[in-house]
Amino acid sequence: MVFGHSPVRGSNNISLGNQSISNRRTSHGWLTATAVLVGAALVALGLYGTVRLVEGDKPPAESGTATGQVGAGGSAAKVVDDRELAAKILPDMDSVPTGWVLDDGFPAEGKCPPGCQGRLISVKTAYNVVTRGRWVWMEVHTFSSVEAAKASYFPVKRRLENEGEEWKDTLHPEPASSSSRYPVAQQSSISLQGLGSDEYEAISWSISSGGGWTSATGVSAVVRVGTVVAHVGVMDNGGHGGDNTLLQALTQAVVERAWQAQRGETPTALATCREPREC
Numbered sequence: 024m025v026f027g028h029s030p031v032r033g034s035n036n037i038s039l040g041n042q043s044i045s046n047r048r049t050s051h052g053w054l055t056a057t058a059v060l061v062g063a064a065l066v067a068l069g070l071y072g073t074v075r076l077v078e079g080d081k082p083p084a085e086s087g088t089a090t091g092q093v094g095a096g097g098s099a100a101k102v103v104d105d106r107e108l109a110a111k112i113l114p115d116m117d118s119v120p121t122g123w124v125l126d127d128g129f130p131a132e133g134k135c136p137p138g139c140q141g142r143l144i145s146v147k148t149a150y151n152v153v154t155r156g157r158w159v160w161m162e163v164h165t166f167s168s169v170e171a172a173k174a175s176y177f178p179v180k181r182r183l184e185n186e187g188e189e190w191k192d193t194l195h196p197e198p199a200s201s202s203s204r205y206p207v208a209q210q211s212s213i214s215l216q217g218l219g220s221d222e223y224e225a226i227s228w229s230i231s232s233g234g235g236w237t238s239a240t241g242v243s244a245v246v247r248v249g250t251v252v253a254h255v256g257v258m259d260n261g262g263h264g265g266d267n268t269l270l271q272a273l274t275q276a277v278v279e280r281a282w283q284a285q286r287g288e289t290p291t292a293l294a295t296c297r298e299p300r301e302c
Contacts, residue, residue: 100169100249100250100285101249101250101285101286101287102143102165102166102167102168102250102285103143103144103165103250103251103284103285104143104144104165104167105144106144106146108284108289108290109143109144109146109163109165109284110130110146111280111284111289111290112146112163112251112253112277112280112281112284112290113130113146113147113148113161113162113163113277113280114161114273114276114277114280114292114293114294117293118276118280118291118292118293118294119150119159119273119294120152120294120296120298121298122152123150123151123152123159124150124151124152124153125148125149125150126149126150126151129147129148129149130146130147130148131146131147131148132145132146133145133146133147133162135164135175135178135179136178136179136181136182137178138174138175138177138178138181139164139166139175139178139179140166140171140174140175141166141167141168141170141171141172141174141175142164142165142166142167142171142175143165143166143167144164144165145162145163145164145165146162146163147160147161147162147163148160148161148162149161155259155261156259156260156261157257157258157259157260157266157269158257158258158260159256159257159258159269159273160254160255160256161253161254161255161256161273161277162253162254163251163252163253163254163277163281164179164251164252164253165250165251166250166251166252167250168250169249169250171250172247172249172250172251172252173222173247175252176222176245176247176252179245179252179254180224180245182243182245182254183224183225183226183243183245186210186226186228186241186243186256187208187209187210187226187228187229187230187241188208188210190208190228190230190239190241190258191206191207191208191230194206194230194238194239194260195230195238206230206231206232206238207230207231207232208228208229208230209228209229209230209231210226210227210228211226211227211228212224212225212226213225213226213227213242213267215244215270215271215274215275216271217275218246218274218275218278219248219275219278219279219282220246220247220248220278221246221247221248221249222246222247223244223245223246223247223274224244224245225242225243225244225245225270225274226242226243226244227240227241227242227266227267228240228241228242228243229241238260239258239259239260239261240258240259240266241256241257241258241259241266242256242257242266242267242269242270243255243256243257243270244256244270244274246274246277246278248277248278248281248282248285249281249282249285250285251281251284251285253274253277253278253281255270255273255274255277256270257269257270257273268296269296271295272294272295272296273294275292275294275295276292276293276294276295279292280292
């Protein structure tokens, strides 16, 4: 991880793995931040975009899934090879809780981690939840087949393994004044319910020091949805915790929007929590 100055001091750049985050203080003194999205630059190629039919596995049959959803009956999944359509898998300002701020220049391009196979498009976005001290980032990768997405799910998922440690090194780059105050990162797996994805893994992490003081918490998930792999994360710089509800809402919205895109539809699914107090 590489970063310029501590976000507590209001600096400009942080790098978390291949996630580059810029931050600034608003005129009200709130700390804001962004995460730079992995993928290709957005190009307007049409209202609905293009999809290509490939053989693949079906999504799980859960309540609320549409009849004839991509892959229903195990017959087919679709490839999203249009940048505009891929970018719309990421929830926009009309799809996230009110009061969020989309950082300038997003959605933006990036790249899939080493080990990705058959990647077509990568896009990510970032939101500043200035009233809650949260940083939210979401990224999506589309692939040339279900098999390519399955293989690439694992290198994307590996980002979760040391996420807490990477955030610790980013937020606490300077040595502690004493060993009792040295920050410690803890991380554990969590469960998300009813996502409708083919595969997922989710974690929570916290950074604490002597005296039981928690300086930051976070939650993150990686999902595979047919030919799409997505990464969703939340970092709370105040250490308040309680971000599982928000992660569930955002990840479920991304999954639903990924299925919509694979049906050739314009993604419209909303985060289930619409007011900040709800999540």
